[in-house]
Amino acid sequence: MRPSRNWLRSLGGVGTLAAALLLGLTTAPTAPAAPTAAEAPEAAAAVTHEAENAVISQGVVESNHAGFTGSGFVNYNNSTGSHVEWTVNAAQAGSTTLTLRYANGTTVNRPMNITVNGAVVAAGRAFPGTGAWTSWNTATVTADLRAGANTVRATATTANGGPNVDSLATDASGPPPAGRTPVEINGQLKVCGTKLCNQYGKPIQLRGMSTHGLQWYNQCVTTGSLNALATDWNADVLRISMYIQEGGYETDPRRFTDMVHSIIEQATARGMYAIVDWHMLTPGDPHHNLARAKTFFTEIAQRHGNKNNLLYEIANEPSGVSWSRIKSYAEQLIPVIRQNDPDTPVLVGTRAWSSLGVSEGASETEIVTSPVNASNIMYTFHFYAASHDSEYLDTLSRAADKLPMFVTEFGTQTASGDGGNNFTRSQQYIDLMASKKISWVNWNYSDDSRSGAVFKDGTCNSNGPWTGTGPLKPAGVWVRDRIRSADNFPTG
Structure with a gap:
């Protein structure tokens, strides 16, 4: 004052x-409410977290290659350690499938470590060439999430950096109870x-x-x-x-x-x-x-x-x-x-x-x-x-x-x-x-x-x-x- x-x-x-x-952008989209105690649990609908709305380190948001969802994708810097990190809500603790949508227009594999809440769940996960930067494939990883907020990070492990990453989808997203x-x-x-x-x-x-x-x-x-x-x-x-x-x-x-x-x-x-x-x-x-x-x-x-x-x-x-x-x-x-x-x-x-x-x-x-x-x-x-x-x-x-x-x-x-x-x-x-x-x-x-x-x-x-x-x-x-x-x- x-x-x-x-x-x-x-x-x-x-x-x-x-x-x-x-700090970049972190997406935590709204999902349907968790089932009540009287309802039988159902599989959660997949929720997509766009990469352009995530926390980005050593990368840029671009939209110059067709086929992406949302408003763009993340082009990783050609450096070890470049990464994208999402915040994912889980309605309850348990195993989930993480699906990363990516493009790699080169013939060189661009491996990444996938971590959940700081723990590596997939070391050196392969992201091989997709034939063109406009050709998008998916890579899946199974991981355990805790109830509430979780951080999921995809980190390049070589000097080539990561592929272009479009999104992360998970089948266990939702608000806390x-x-x-x-x-x-x-x-x-x-x-x-x-x-x-x-x-x-x-x-x-x-x-x-x-x-x-x-x-x-x-x-x-x-x-x-x-x-x-x-x-x-x-x-x-x-x-x-x-x-x-x-x-x-x-x-x-x-x-x-x-x-x-x-x-x-x-x-x-x-x-x-x-x-x-x-x-x-x-x-x-x-x-x-x-x-x-x-x-x-x-x-x-x-x-x-x-x-x-x-x-x-x-x-x-x-x-x-x-x-x-x-x-x-x-x-x-x-x-x-x-x-x-x-x-x-x-x-x-x-x-x-x-x-x-x-x-x-x-x-x-x-x-x-x-x-x-x-x-x-x-x-x-x-x-x-x-x-x-x-x-x-x-x-x-x-x-x-x-x-x-x-x-x-x-x-x-x-x-x-x-x-x-x-x-x-x-x-x-x-x-x-x-x-x-x-x-x-x-x-x-x-x-x-x-x-x-x-x-x-x-x-x-x-x-x-x-x-x-x-x-x-x-x-x-x-x-x-x-x-x-x-x-x-x-x-x-």
């Missing part, structure tokens, strides 16, 4: 960009009155974590860290923080959009809600990025609008501009989103670093008297407990009685995201948000050197460990404990 925090945050990623791993994840229980969310409600029309509270800026800390967003967030922390929601400036989206829109696609799919595979955070910060006028926002959210809504686990946060922290300016931005962008996604709630940033105007001497009254002209929206509030005392707490309390509020960012430290933790004041906010069913997301799920990052320095570059309290700073231990005490999601 304060300029000092904004400046410090951007410095936090210096030196980590070179180590950041580019009903009721095991927040999304399974709550389904499509909507705003009802001043509350966020589930598919049963009941007010709920989501609790979760925000990533740090993807340009600096995407190495903290891994299979292991997301598994921990979903199953060890029991988080309901992941905020995907994509900065626009400061080395973010504007420098490479395609790369950062693909990162967001990937993380949406990974959150989906784990049954978590995903907040797509358009992290505009400097400059503080959201109109500066309106054209970019229209382009970005059009693609996101087109690809993911049929999902039931998204929320769109369209302006992270406006500053130095009037509420009417922010409102104008929202009223131009929301219709663009609605053209492709009429159902997903939209979260609108508020004045003065999403403080409802308090940090610039205003209050929630300006929004109450002149709300955004759109439905199914909420307004955001950010606080840092060691800096933002009773004035901020009281403002949030009043606003929540009149406006649909969502705390999309908070910390137990000062407004810089650093310094000592004020757990006493933080708990007052937690209690208020619980009493008024205000959903919240904590900043941030990384190993940034400041106290607000939950992991100890070096955790991400060491790829964990991720679970338990051992790798956590004091703020991480505190917030993990509060995320784990989940809301009692009502269904009737």
Whole structure:
């Protein structure tokens, strides 16, 4: 909320960009629900996971050879270790057949190791020539999957790289058993009155974590860290923080959009809600990025609008501009989103670093008297407990009685995201948000050197460990404990 925090945050990623791993796209398609206990189990229908929507390392998506399915295929780099990795959901544990569709226009075999959840299930599986790059064959592997999310990777074992891979099909895909994840229980969310409600029309509270800026800390967003967030922390929601400036989206829109696609799919595979955070910060006028926002959210809504686990946060922290300016931005962008996604709630940033105007001497009254002209929206509030005392707490309390509020960012430290933790004041906010069913997301799920990052320095570059309290700073231990005490999601 304060300029000092904004400046410090951007410095936090210096030196980590070179180590950041580019995340591609992961597909976790929706499948029919698992049979009820009264029904006899049936063989699951085959589900196809397109390669162009998978996590890709040392390869590119192309569409220059006919015969592929979906929107393209993956052309592996000619190098050992290049790979494609899918996330596959299994309704229950058991053996399944994995079918890879591929083309190899050479006469040279391009073998690959096939791994499931990190274990090799087929070493050096042959992918011989198919006669032409437009001739597609299949190769099958039998493997055991666990219930829930599984990672399936196909890795080239020679300097020739892998073949062109079109898709992975599996006969055991499906969502986790009903009721095991927040999304399974709550389904499509909507705003009802001043509350966020589930598919049963009941007010709920989501609790979760925000990533740090993807340009600096995407190495903290891994299979292991997301598994921990979903199953060890029991988080309901992941905020995907994509900065626009400061080395973010504007420098490479395609790369950062693909990162967001990937993380949406990974959150989906784990049954978590995903907040797509358009992290505009400097400059503080959201109109500066309106054209970019229209382009970005059009693609996101087109690809993911049929999902039931998204929320769109369209302006992270406006500053130095009037509420009417922010409102104008929202009223131009929301219709663009609605053209492709009429159902997903939209979260609108508020004045003065999403403080409802308090940090610039205003209050929630300006929004109450002149709300955004759109439905199914909420307004955001950010606080840092060691800096933002009773004035901020009281403002949030009043606003929540009149406006649909969502705390999309908070910390137990000062407004810089650093310094000592004020757990006493933080708990007052937690209690208020619980009493008024205000959903919240904590900043941030990384190993940034400041106290607000939950992991100890070096955790991400060491790829964990991720679970338990051992790798956590004091703020991480505190917030993990509060995320784990989940809301009692009502269904009737």
